[in-house]
Each structure stands twice: as C-alpha cells, then as structure tokens.
Amino acid sequence: xxxxxxxxxxxxxxSMRELFAPPMAVLAVALLVIGAWVAVTGAPVNYGIEFTGGxxxxxxSDASQSEVTAAFEQDHDSIRSIxxxxxxxxxxxxxxxxxxLNQQATDAGFEVVQSSSTDPTFGSSTQSLAVxxxxxxxxxxxxVVFLLFRTFVPSIAVVLSAFSDIVVPVALMNVLGIDLxxxxxxxxxxxxxxxxxxxxxxxxHVLRRxxxxxxxxxxxxxxxxxxxxxxxxxxxxxxxxxxxxxxxxLTDIGLVLVFGLTTDLMNTYMMNVTLLRWYKFxxxxx
Amino acid sequence: xxWLRENWRVAFLVVLLLASTVxxxxxxxxxxxxxxxxxxxxxxxxxxxxxxGGTRLRAAVVGATAEGVDVTQDNEQAMERDVAEAxxxxxxxxxxxxxxxxxxxxSENSTDEVRGxxxxxxxxxxxxxxxxxxxxxxxMRETIASKVGGAGFSGADVxxxxxxxxxxxxxxxxxxxxxxxxxxxxxxxxxxxxxxxYPENGNQTNATVLTREDLADISPPxxxxxxxxxxxxxxxxxxxxxxxxxxxxxxxxxNGISNCQYPEGxxxxxxxxxxxxxxxxxxxxxLASSLEDGDDFTNDPRFFITANSMEEARELxxxxxxxxxxxxxxxxxxxxxxxxxxxxxxxxxxxTGIAAAVAMALVxxxxxxxxxxxxxxxxxxxxxVVILLGFAAVSGLALDLSxxxxxxxxxxxxxxxxVIIADEVMTKEIDSNRVFKSRFRKALWVIGAxxxxxxxxxSPLAVLSLGDLRGFAIVTILGxxxxxxxxxxxxxxxxxxxxxxxx
Numbered sequence: 001x002x003x004x005x006x007x008x009x010x011x012x013x014x015s016m017r018e019l020f021a022p023p024m025a026v027l028a029v030a031l032l033v034i035g036a037w038v039a040v041t042g043a044p045v046n047y048g049i050e051f052t053g054g055x056x057x058x059x060x061s062d063a064s065q066s067e068v069t070a071a072f073e074q075d076h077d078s079i080r081s082i083x084x085x086x087x088x089x090x091x092x093x094x095x096x097x098x099x100x101l102n103q104q105a106t107d108a109g110f111e112v113v114q115s116s117s118t119d120p121t122f123g124s125s126t127q128s129l130a131v132x133x134x135x136x137x138x139x140x141x142x143x144v145v146f147l148l149f150r151t152f153v154p155s156i157a158v159v160l161s162a163f164s165d166i167v168v169p170v171a172l173m174n175v176l177g178i179d180l181x182x183x184x185x186x187x188x189x190x191x192x193x194x195x196x197x198x199x200x201x202x203x204x205h206v207l208r209r210x211x212x213x214x215x216x217x218x219x220x221x222x223x224x225x226x227x228x229x230x231x232x233x234x235x236x237x238x239x240x241x242x243x244x245x246x247x248x249x250l251t252d253i254g255l256v257l258v259f260g261l262t263t264d265l266m267n268t269y270m271m272n273v274t275l276l277r278w279y280k281f282x283x284x285x286x
Numbered sequence: 287x288x289w290l291r292e293n294w295r296v297a298f299l300v301v302l303l304l305a306s307t308v309x310x311x312x313x314x315x316x317x318x319x320x321x322x323x324x325x326x327x328x329x330x331x332x333x334x335x336x337x338x339g340g341t342r343l344r345a346a347v348v349g350a351t352a353e354g355v356d357v358t359q360d361n362e363q364a365m366e367r368d369v370a371e372a373x374x375x376x377x378x379x380x381x382x383x384x385x386x387x388x389x390x391x392x393s394e395n396s397t398d399e400v401r402g403x404x405x406x407x408x409x410x411x412x413x414x415x416x417x418x419x420x421x422x423x424x425x426m427r428e429t430i431a432s433k434v435g436g437a438g439f440s441g442a443d444v445x446x447x448x449x450x451x452x453x454x455x456x457x458x459x460x461x462x463x464x465x466x467x468x469x470x471x472x473x474x475x476x477x478x479x480x481x482x483x484y485p486e487n488g489n490q491t492n493a494t495v496l497t498r499e500d501l502a503d504i505s506p507p508x509x510x511x512x513x514x515x516x517x518x519x520x521x522x523x524x525x526x527x528x529x530x531x532x533x534x535x536x537x538x539x540x541n542g543i544s545n546c547q548y549p550e551g552x553x554x555x556x557x558x559x560x561x562x563x564x565x566x567x568x569x570x571x572x573l574a575s576s577l578e579d580g581d582d583f584t585n586d587p588r589f590f591i592t593a594n595s596m597e598e599a600r601e602l603x604x605x606x607x608x609x610x611x612x613x614x615x616x617x618x619x620x621x622x623x624x625x626x627x628x629x630x631x632x633x634x635x636x637x638t639g640i641a642a643a644v645a646m647a648l649v650x651x652x653x654x655x656x657x658x659x660x661x662x663x664x665x666x667x668x669x670x671v672v673i674l675l676g677f678a679a680v681s682g683l684a685l686d687l688s689x690x691x692x693x694x695x696x697x698x699x700x701x702x703x704x705v706i707i708a709d710e711v712m713t714k715e716i717d718s719n720r721v722f723k724s725r726f727r728k729a730l731w732v733i734g735a736x737x738x739x740x741x742x743x744x745s746p747l748a749v750l751s752l753g754d755l756r757g758f759a760i761v762t763i764l765g766x767x768x769x770x771x772x773x774x775x776x777x778x779x780x781x782x783x784x785x786x787x788x789x
Contacts, residue, residue, distance in 0.1 A: 058627065098620055099466060113627035115465065115620070122344070122618035125451050126752065132450070133746035140742035148735050183691070186755045189747055190695060190762070193740030197702050200735045209728075223709035227702040230649045234698050237645035238638055245634040249687045250694070253758075257698075 009221075009269075012214050016274050023271040026263070027164045030171035037174050045170055048179035049077075051127040053120030055093045055101050058246075059110040062087055071108035072101065082246030088113070090246065096120065130185045137189050138162070141196060149203060157275040158199040161267040165195040169259035183252030190253070191260035194231065198224035198268045206276050213280050217273055224268060232261045293783075295776040302772065303669055306676020331675065334684035334757075337632055339625025340461035341468045344447075345615035347418045347426055347456065350400045352389045354412025357382045365389065365409065372403035381612070383419065390418050392613035417454060422612050427456055430472050432608040437471055437600075439463050449751040455618060465622035471601075473617075474560040477610035478602055480591060483554040483566070484535045484542070490551055495531050496589075500524030504606045507599035513567075514599040515590035516606065525587035529577045537569045538578040544568050557591055559602065567592045635690045642694050643668060646701050658784045659708050666777040667700040670769050674761060685757075692761025699740060699766060703733045703774045711781055719782075726778045737770045 011019065034044045049056055054077070061068055068089050069076050077092040093101060098117035105112050118126075141162060146155045166188050173180065198220075205220035206213060239254030290297060310329050335342055357365060362382045366389075370380040373395050381390040389411075391400050397414045404411050423446050431444040443459040460468050480496035503519040510517070520528060536542045537553050546554035546568035557565040576583045591606075593599040647664040654660045671693050678685060710729035711722065740762070747759035 060627075099469070102466060112622075112624075114623040116622070118619040119617065122453075125449060125453055129450060129750050129752055133750050133752060136746045137743040140745070141739050144735075144739050144742050182752055182755050185752070186688070186691070186747060186758050189743050189759075193736075193743035194699065194702075196739045197699075197736040200739070201706060201732050204728075204732050204735075208731075219709075223706055226653050226709070227705045230646055230653070230701050230705065231698045233649045234642045234646045234694070234701070238642040238694050241638045241641045242635075245638060247631065247635060247638065247687060250635070250638055250691050253691050253695070 019270045020274040023267050030168045033171040045180040048181040050118055050182050051123045053096045053118050053123040055098045055117035057091050058114035059105050060088050060113050061110040072104050137192050141192050153279040154203045157272045158196055161199050161272050162192055162195050164267050165191050165260045165264045168263040169256050172259050181252050183249040184256050187253040187256035195264040198228055228261050228265050293779055296779050299776040302673050306673050309676040309679040330679040332682055332684045334686035336686040337628055339623050339628035341463050341465045342621045343458045344455045344618045348614045348616050349392045349418040350397050352411040352414045355387055355389045357384045357387050368407050426611055429608050429611050433604055436604040436607050462625055465620050475611045476605035477560055478605050479558045481556040481558050482535050483556050507603050510590050513592045514596045515592045516599055516603045518589050520587035525584045529580050529583045532577045538574045542569050543571050543574045565593050639694055662780045663704045666773050667697050670696055670700050670773050673768055674765055688755050688758040689761050692758040695762050696765030700769050704777055706732055707778050722782050737766045740766050
C-alpha cells in the first residue's frame with residue numbers, strides 16, 4: 001500500500017533567527033495589509049451584506065450573465081453563475097430594497113429561487129456582535145492555555161500563533177477579495193479552537209515528556225503535521241465541492257480554515273518551536 | 287463480565303450507534319404530529335428553512351417609549367389624547383400604561399419629538415427610548431401568529447428575540463411561502479374600518495361608522511349578491527349606534543340608496559384597510575329599510591363588508607379576525623428560499639460531506655498504510671457524525687446548512703484527535719497493557735486540552751444571536767463532547783486490541 005511519511009526536517013540545523021523571522025515577517029505583512037485596509041476603506045476587512053446591509057438574489061434564467069445584470073436598474077456588486085445546470089446566478093446588491101429587486105427580476109422573466117436582504121442598521125449591530133464574539137473566544141482560549149501550562153513563554157507562544165492564524169487568513173481574504181460573512185466569522189472562531197491543537201501537542205511533548213528537546217519536537221511534528229494536513233485536505237475538498245454546488249456557507253468556512261491551518265503549520269513548527277527552544281535552552285537558565 | 291469492564295467504551299459506542307440508526311431510520315420516535323408532517327420520508331431528520339424552503343423575516347417594532355411617567359386611572363385617557371394631539375397622531379397611536387408607568391408612541395416620531403411633546407404638556411418622565419414595551423411586542427407576536435395562521439400558512443413560527451446589544455425583534459418563519467406573500471400580510475397594521483362617505487352642507491365627508499370593536503362575529507368570506515364579502519354580526523352596543531348614524535347621514539333616504547359615485551360624490555359605504563379605501567359600495571334598499579326601522583336591524587344586526595376579489599375578502603377577514611397590530615413593523619432582514627431550490631441543497635450538501643469524508647479517509651490510509659489503524663480511525667470519525675445525526679433526529683433539531691458545516695467540522699476535529707491517539711500508542715512496540723494505558727492517558731491529556739479550547743472558542747457563537755450560526759456552534763461543541771467522552775477513547779480500546787493482540 002502506498003504511504004506518505006511526514007518528511008524529516010532537521011530543524012536544529014537552522015538558527016533561531018532563521019526559523020523565527022519568516023513567520024514574523026508573514027505576520028507583519030498581514031498586519032500591514034489590514035492596516036492599509038483600515039487606512040483606505042475605513043474597515044479592517046471587506047464586510048459582506050450581512051454586516052453592511054444589502055440584498056443577495058439567486059435567480060434562475062436561461063439568459064446570459066450580462067442580460068441578467070441588465071434587467072436591474074440598481075448597480076450590482078457581484079454576479080456569478082452557480083450550481084450544476086449553469087442557469088442560476090447569484091447576484092449581490094448594496095440596495096436593501098429586496099421587494100423592488102424581486103419585482104424587477106420577476107418582470108424580466110427570471111425566477112427568484114433564493115433571496116436574502118439585511119438592513120444596514122441591523123447589519124452594523126451584527127458586526128459589533130461578531131467582533132465581540134471573536135474577542136471573547138480569543139480571550140477565553142488564552143485563559144485556558146495559560147491555565148494549562150502555567151508558564152509564560154510556552155503559553156504566549158500558543159496565543160501568538162493563534163493570533164497569527166487568524167490575522168493571516170483575514171489579510172488573505174482582503175487581498176483575494178473575499179467578503180467577511182457570518183460563515184467566515186464562524187470559521188475564524190473555529191480556527192481559534194483548531195489551530196491550538198497542534199500547538200498544545202507540541203508544548204505537551206516538549207514540556208511534559210522525558211527525552212531530549214529535538215526528539216520531542218520531532219515526535220510532536222510527526223503527529224501534528226499529519227493532523228493538520230488531514231484537516232487541510234478535508235477542508236480543501238469541502239471548499240471546492242461546495243463552491244461548485246454553490247453552497248456559499250460551506251465554501252466560506254472551508255476556505256478560511258484552509259488558509260488558517262496552512263498558516264498554522266508554519267507558525268507551529270517555525271515560530272513556536274523557536275520560542276520553546278529559547279525557553280528550554282536560554283530562558284530557563286537565566 | 288471482565289470483557290465488558292475492559293471494553294465498555296467500545297460496547298457503549300456500538301449501543302449508541304445502534305440507537306442512532308434506529309432514531310434515524312426507525313419508526314418516528316419523536317411522535318408528535320408536527321414532526322410527523324415535516325419529517326423527511328427517508329429519515330426522521332427534520333429540516334429548517336434553508337433546507338426545506340420558506341421565508342424568515344425579522345422586524346423591529348416601530349415606536350418610542352417614555353418611562354417613569356406618572357400614569358393614573360384619572361389622567362390615562364387625557365394623556366393619550368394630549369400626546370396624540372401634540373404629535374398629530376390618532377389616539378390609538380398612543381398607549382399609556384398605568385401598571386408600568388410608561389407612555390408608548392406607535393409612530394416614527396423620534397425620541398426627541400416625544401420628549402418635546404411631553405415637556406410642552408408638562409408630563410414628567412425619566413427617559414424616552416426607541417422601541418416599545420414587552421407587552422406590546424407580545425400582543426404583536428400573538429396578532430401576527432393569528433394572521434399567519436388565519437391566512438392558512440401552516441407550520442409558521444412567530445417568536446420575539448433579543449440580541450446581546452439590547453435590540454429586540456420579532457421573527458416570523460413561514461415554511462413554503464415566499465417573502466412578499468408573508469410581508470404583504472403583516473406589513474401594515476391591518477386595521478379594517480367601514481367609513482360612511484356622504485354629502486354634508488354641500489361637501490363630501492368621511493365618518494368612521496364601524497371598527498373591529500363593533501363586531502361580535504366574523505364569518506369566512508363568500509360571494510353574496512355577486513360580490514365577494516365578509517359576513518359580520520355587530521355587537522348589541524354597536525348595532526343601534528350604526529343604524530342611527532346611517533339615518534343621520536341620510537343613507538336611508540331615497541337619495542342615499544343605490545347612489546354611490548366614489549370619489550365624486552353620493553352616498554357610499556367604504557371598506558378601508560390601513561386608511562386606504564379598498565372598495566366602495568352603495569346602500570342596498572333592503573338594508574336601508576331595516577336600518578330605517580331601527581329595531582328590525584338591532585334584532586338581527588347582520589352586515590357584509592364587501593371587497594373586489596375573493597383574495598381581498600380573505601385578507602380583510604384575516605385582518606378582522608386577528609385584529610390590527612398596535613404598531614408597524616420595520617423589517618430588518620429577510621430570507622427566502624424556494625422549496626425546490628432548498629430541496630436541492632440536501633443531496634448536494636450530503637455529497638459535499640461524503641467527499642470531505644472520503645478525502646479524510648484517503649489521507650489517513652496514505653499516512654498509516656496499515657488498515658488495522660486506518661479503518662477503525664475512519665470508522666470512529668464517521669460514527670461521531672452518525673451519533674450527532676441520531677441526536678438531531680431524537681431532539682427534533684431542524685437542520686440547516688450551518689449544521690451541515692458543523693458535521694464536517696466535527697469530522698475534521700475528530701480525526702485530529704484520533705491521529706494523536708494512534709501516534710502516541712504506536713511510537714514504540716507495545717508489550718504490555720500497562721504501557722498502553724499510560725500512553726493512552728498522555729494522549730487523552732492533549733485531546734482534553736484541545737477540546738476545552740475548541741469549546742471555549744465556539745461558545746460565543748452558541749450564545750450570541752449571530753444569525754443561524756448558532757447551529758454550527760452547537761453541533762461542533764456537541765461533536766467535541768461526544769468525541770472526547772465516548773468515541774475517541776473507544777478508538778483507543780479498539781487500537782489496543784489490534785496492536786497488542788489481546789482479546
């Protein structure tokens with residue numbers, strides 16, 4: 001039976017700086033992107049219609065994409081063909097006047113099979129709730145991690161890694177033009193829980209087990225990389241399949257998890273390993 | 287017995303799997319009729335709007351409330367009248383409540399305008415806030431429920447919710463109907479009145495002659511004299527007053543009968559919905575003579591409210607039955623998916639889930655090569671989903687797309703933990719049960735720690751009113767709990783039997 005092995009990477013041949021710099025650079029770039037977004041658009045992310053208000057329609061029609069958009073007097077934000085039949089279009093509008101949009105679609109002979117609209121004031125209250133939710137989840141996770149390890153450096157390593165695991169996907173979403181939706185917020189929260197798995201595993205092997213530092217890291221890596229790669233593959237398949245079927249919520253969640261878990265691979269085995277190495281070899285001796 | 291003590295986790299897992307299978311495919315265990323009707327044929331699972339089609343509307347109630355106003359038996363009515371007059375509203379738009387000392391204004395007036403009116407009138411108050419009282423919202427909820435039910439939309443659900451930021455909403459869910467139908471039904475207050483339209487001193491005048499309070503009985507609409515009509519019976523108090531009004535306005539004179547040229551002139555009985563005239567009728571000769579006599583009408587106070595179409599008559603009847611909403615609704619968001627389109631999501635999301643599970647299984651097989659490790663791993667990860675589905679079937683949880691996302695996320699976290707157990711147990715040759723147990727306990731520490739962080743991270747979503755993502759969070763948390771307590775330890779037991787060769 002064919003099998004893949006987690007590649008043996010000898011991390012000890014690299015200096016601490018060589019291992020620590022790339023994840024920090026990626027984090028810095030991500031923060032820079034988000035900062036630039038705040039400066040230019042006034043918000044750290046592109047909020048979707050659930051947060052800004054607006055309407056999303058799925059219409060069924062044999063007409064072409066340009067004929068579909070021409071049927072509406074309001075400017076559309078985006079349109080794409082979804083589903084397997086090729087005659088369904090998902091269109092989003094800034095306007096929250098769902099009734100008039102529905103009417104225009106019906107008048108043009110399209111069948112509206114799905115529609116959702118959000119009022120801007122309701123959207124902004126959802127937005128503040130979402131920020132609150134992510135904040136509480138992150139603080140809660142940090143609290144649990146500190147309680148579990150009761151030492152500063154290993155705990156802050158986990159928290160820093162989780163922070164980067166959230167920030168990098170958010171920056172990637174901005175660059176790739178993916179709007180923040182309720183689905184992506186759920187995925188970001190999921191990442192907080194998901195990404196600490198491999199970090200906890202690493203800390204546990206290094207701090208609570210007998211054996212040399214590099215041997216422990218090596219064992220944690222074998223397990224951790226398998227875990228994360230399995231999750232990435234599962235989520236990537238879910239993303240692709242659900243995108244093809246036009247199930248937006250699953251695509252959103254899957255994509256953000258793929259970004260975050262990939263970032264986590266780098267953070268755990270470059271940044272966290274280095275922080276633990278410093279703690280084991282220099283921090284404790286001090 | 288000792289076998290059971292050693293392998294109770296595996297035994298428990300098997301029992302749970304069997305129970306879940308029965309719950310999913312067996313005769314309906316939930317038993318109630320609603321579940322019976324909405325349950326899918328193939329399984330006992332129930333589906334929410336996103337997967338079965340329908341409309342969900344969320345609306346705030348329009349109005350402002352002054353709190354800490356000294357409302358007494360004596361000044362209640364005067365206060366309502368004064369405030370309404372100051373804000374150029376009708377007196378029904380202002381509600382003073384003695385018990386809670388509040389004055390509600392059911393209009394789009396700003397809180398500043400309400401404060402100004404109260405200041406000018408000299409009524410003291412503590413605060414004026416947007417929104418209405420809980421009593422009003424409850425009345426709204428009941429009225430909307432009775433309208434939606436009266437319109438024949440079955441399975442509808444009307445609830446009031448409050449977000450953590452303090453906003454309160456009314457949520458209306460109606461399976462199978464489209465948004466504009468439902469919206470049309472509850473968009474206005476639904477206040478039906480009968481107005482008399484007649485000449486007075488040379489000018490045409492309107493006067494309200496019947497409101498809902500004047501009706502003792504409202505029958506289903508039918509066609510009477512070739513007109514779609516709602517037959518009603520007036521109350522004993524209203525009947526003589528109505529007859530007197532009709533006589534005073536001249537409807538029973540020769541000029542008043544069969545003489546309606548609305549809106550130019552003549553004598554008309556206007557059917558009015560939310561202050562808009564929907565139908566104008568003229569006085570019939572038979573009714574006129576009965577009203578002229580007075581006693582004749584009072585003894586048998588039957589009357590017809592007429593409309594243009596049966597559909598309109600039905601709407602009038604629904605509105606009359608349920609009564610008018612005290613205030614208007616301000617729609618915040620709406621969601622509609624047609625039943626045929628929603629139905630399509632079921633197989634598609636099932637295929638997505640299966641694709642994700644197959645991908646997971648492939649990676650696990652490629653990584654471990656050894657089917658003795660991989661097969662139970664895939665089996666255990668999937669059994670968590672089966673148990674969750676069984677739980678959903680038993681508890682009557684209405685599944686939506688967010689739950690499906692949760693199931694797939696559970697496969698993901700589940701397999702993570704199984705990899706930890708497998709690697710931990712298999713690092714060196716296992717020669718004794720004791721070594722196995724100590725390794726297994728170490729693995730469980732990591733799994734427990736990871737589970738706690740996942741639960742903590744997802745709990746805000748389970749509590750906060752962030753759309754329908756609550757389902758995702760609840761499924762994920764439940765999945766983690768079932769995994770850590772039952773299925774993942776059971777995998778450890780299975781692995782031990784296979785690896786140490788003990789039976």
